[in-house]
Amino acid sequence: MPASAASPLPRVRDLSALRAAVSGFRHKGLRIGFVPTMGALHEGHLALVRHAKTLSDVVVVSVFVNPKQFAPHEDFDRYPRTEDKDAQLLESVGANLLYLPRVDLMYPSVFASSVHVEGPARELEGTFRPQFFDGVATVVMKLFNQVQPDVAIFGEKDYQQLQVVKTFVRDLDLPVQVVGMPTVREADGLALSSRNAYLSADERQKAARLIVELNTVAKAVRSGGQREKALSAAKANLLAAGFGPVDYVELRDADTLAMADAQTQNLRLLAAAWLGKTRLIDNIAV
Amino acid sequence: MPASAASPLPRVRDLSALRAAVSGFRHKGLRIGFVPTMGALHEGHLALVRHAKTLSDVVVVSVFVNPKQFAPHEDFDRYPRTEDKDAQLLESVGANLLYLPRVDLMYPSVFASSVHVEGPARELEGTFRPQFFDGVATVVMKLFNQVQPDVAIFGEKDYQQLQVVKTFVRDLDLPVQVVGMPTVREADGLALSSRNAYLSADERQKAARLIVELNTVAKAVRSGGQREKALSAAKANLLAAGFGPVDYVELRDADTLAMADAQTQNLRLLAAAWLGKTRLIDNIAV
Numbered sequence: 001m002p003a004s005a006a007s008p009l010p011r012v013r014d015l016s017a018l019r020a021a022v023s024g025f026r027h028k029g030l031r032i033g034f035v036p037t038m039g040a041l042h043e044g045h046l047a048l049v050r051h052a053k054t055l056s057d058v059v060v061v062s063v064f065v066n067p068k069q070f071a072p073h074e075d076f077d078r079y080p081r082t083e084d085k086d087a088q089l090l091e092s093v094g095a096n097l098l099y100l101p102r103v104d105l106m107y108p109s110v111f112a113s114s115v116h117v118e119g120p121a122r123e124l125e126g127t128f129r130p131q132f133f134d135g136v137a138t139v140v141m142k143l144f145n146q147v148q149p150d151v152a153i154f155g156e157k158d159y160q161q162l163q164v165v166k167t168f169v170r171d172l173d174l175p176v177q178v179v180g181m182p183t184v185r186e187a188d189g190l191a192l193s194s195r196n197a198y199l200s201a202d203e204r205q206k207a208a209r210l211i212v213e214l215n216t217v218a219k220a221v222r223s224g225g226q227r228e229k230a231l232s233a234a235k236a237n238l239l240a241a242g243f244g245p246v247d248y249v250e251l252r253d254a255d256t257l258a259m260a261d262a263q264t265q266n267l268r269l270l271a272a273a274w275l276g277k278t279r280l281i282d283n284i285a286v
Numbered sequence: 287m288p289a290s291a292a293s294p295l296p297r298v299r300d301l302s303a304l305r306a307a308v309s310g311f312r313h314k315g316l317r318i319g320f321v322p323t324m325g326a327l328h329e330g331h332l333a334l335v336r337h338a339k340t341l342s343d344v345v346v347v348s349v350f351v352n353p354k355q356f357a358p359h360e361d362f363d364r365y366p367r368t369e370d371k372d373a374q375l376l377e378s379v380g381a382n383l384l385y386l387p388r389v390d391l392m393y394p395s396v397f398a399s400s401v402h403v404e405g406p407a408r409e410l411e412g413t414f415r416p417q418f419f420d421g422v423a424t425v426v427m428k429l430f431n432q433v434q435p436d437v438a439i440f441g442e443k444d445y446q447q448l449q450v451v452k453t454f455v456r457d458l459d460l461p462v463q464v465v466g467m468p469t470v471r472e473a474d475g476l477a478l479s480s481r482n483a484y485l486s487a488d489e490r491q492k493a494a495r496l497i498v499e500l501n502t503v504a505k506a507v508r509s510g511g512q513r514e515k516a517l518s519a520a521k522a523n524l525l526a527a528g529f530g531p532v533d534y535v536e537l538r539d540a541d542t543l544a545m546a547d548a549q550t551q552n553l554r555l556l557a558a559a560w561l562g563k564t565r566l567i568d569n570i571a572v
Contacts, residue, residue, distance in 0.1 A: 015459065110405070110542075111457050112403055112404040112405030112406070112407070112453050112454075112457060113401065113402070113403050113404075113423075113453060113454040113457035113458055114401075114402045115399065115400075115401055115402075115458070116399070116400045116401075116402050117398055117399050118398040118399075119396070119398030120398070121398070137399075138458070141458050142457075142458055142459050145458055145459040145460050145461060146459045148461065167398050167399060168398075168399040171397050171398060171399035171428075172399055172401070172424070172427050172428055172431055173301065173428050173431040173432045174431050175431060175434065256396075
């Protein structure tokens with residue numbers, strides 16, 4: 001596990017080096033926490049690592065921009081890659097191992113398998129990014145089998161992704177505990193996201209309007225207001241504020257992500273909208 | 287782990303009992319072998335268990351007639367179930383634990399995930415049983431995650447299934463070694479199969495013709511004969527002998543199961559044909 005001059009955090013780049021390191025942890029009887037990321041780390045990711053430290057003895061973080069969860073027209077090529085900065089940040093919060101698998105080792109030219117999830121994966125992001133959750137489920141399955149963690153931490157920022165991962169872990173009996181963590185936000189409420197780096201100064205000013213509208217809808221729903229009216233108003237307000245198109249603003253069952261009705265106990269409000277060339281997503285409990 | 291009066295082999299029927307038993311093996315540092323079956327055990331299965339004993343310290347055998355790998359018109363309901371006899375046979379060859387999961391625990395009413403394999407799963411059985419390999423891959427993934435074996439043994443009788451399992455284990459990085467075992471045959475060459483029990487006495491007499499024809503084709507190919515002519519003759523001879531329809535008799539690349547051509551180094555000859563209401567499959571190396 002050679003350490004970079006810039007950071008003493010050990011980095012491994014292939015499966016045999018990862019397995020050797022993890023096997024060392026295992027033989028010492030250590031409980032292994034895991035935080036899978038696509039890098040370009042921010043305070044939201046660091047909160048996941050800090051929480052993982054409280055749930056385990058050692059924390060493995062992966063950084064892998066997964067080509068299978070990007071459609072050809074999406075931002076795979078321009079997605080930010082900041083390895084040395086990521087390593088320094090991870091070192092500062094006490095991560096124990098950084099796993100940076102090579103794309104050609106993750107997906108050799110002969111590759112024929114995938115994990116498919118229905119249920120919570122079908123709509124919302126599943127409608128607008130049809131291959132997205134198969135790509136997510138397949139890479140998370142691979143990473144779980146590679147790292148074999150006791151516990152894995154995901155941010156609620158990608159709430160639907162969290163539910164999809166929980167679903168296949170439950171259905172396919174993976175021996176790992178999946179834990180979600182609340183979204184970390186800027187002072188104005190904007191959810192932290194690596195993609196916020198795409199926003200111009202003007203767009204960045206406008207971006208916080210997304211959570212403002214979600215909070216307004218949630219307040220209306222809690223006080224018994226008309227749900228459809230509140231959702232329509234939020235979409236109209238986002239368009240008027242410079243967002244567009246608004247892919248969805250929807251009220252869902254928080255566990256299954258099925259359409260919510262008057263009987264649904266546990267509600268989640270989820271939204272996706274474009275601001276210039278950047279697609280923002282956010283969600284809150286109601 | 288209550289033992290039946292008929293057999294001292296411990297039987298478990300739910301995941302927590304299984305995990306408790308396997309965890310006991312693990313804590314003793316024992317290497318775990320696994321033989322997944324659909325029960326109705328015969329000498330072919332017992333050969334798998336005997337081989338598993340040579341590769342591991344303890345052998346777990348599952349018996350589960352998996353509804354997800356049967357189409358509605360197929361033989362799920364009449365598939366033979368012989369639990370006590372299976373337990374006695376497994377005891378006689380030294381199996382250490384029998385896992386008999388309940389269908390409603392394997393597939394609760396809310397179940398949304400599957401494992402999908404392209405490549406070796408696409409044709410042959412994949413053509414004639416379109417949902418079959420997704421059902422196989424999903425249940426084998428579940429069983430592997432439940433048992434967490436070091437090594438798992440499959441019969442070459444279901445050669446395409448063996449390649450499908452090897453494929454998703456490789457692609458999705460499952461930490462298990464998959465081993466194939468040669469097909470066990472009756473004195474007249476008929477491959478042992480739980481479905482042979484469906485054959486009438488007359489059909490049983492005719493059934494060995496399948497391997498006779500496969501051997502004839504293999505001999506012709508080895509001696510440089512015309513492949514298409516040999517394959518056509520085999521199909522015609524099977525139809526003349528009372529088989530019908532003949533789903534396929536095909537020469538394939540033994541690793542990828544892609545169509546073989548003159549350059550293919552490693553050949554496998556595979557066939558599926560109906561005899562009355564029973565569908566027989568078989569395959570041999572060439």
